[in-house]
Amino acid sequence: MVRTAVTVRNIRETPVTLTARLVGEHGPQPVIAFERSFTADLRTPDSVAFEVPKEMLKDRKGKQYIRLTLHGGSEILSESEAIKIK
DSSP states (O other), X not given: OEEEEEOOOOOOSSOEEEEEEEEEBTBSOOEEEEEEEEOSOOSSOEEEEEXXXXXXXXXXXXXXXXXXXXXXXXXEEEEOOOEEOX
């Protein structure tokens, strides 16, 4: 289970999207494990929790991490450090 809190401000025309990518120590390519869009400002932190499906981890070797990214359109607004999950 991955949990975090998100605060988003100054949203204009483009929605802001929180994306959680599963990133492996030895590849393969990152995979989107979770995604949520925000279309209005959040004045207080919004709790976000999700589980990475076991099928997604099944054939991935080595350590696995989640990297959270907030982006508005093509612009990256914020990115977390890698969070070890396996």
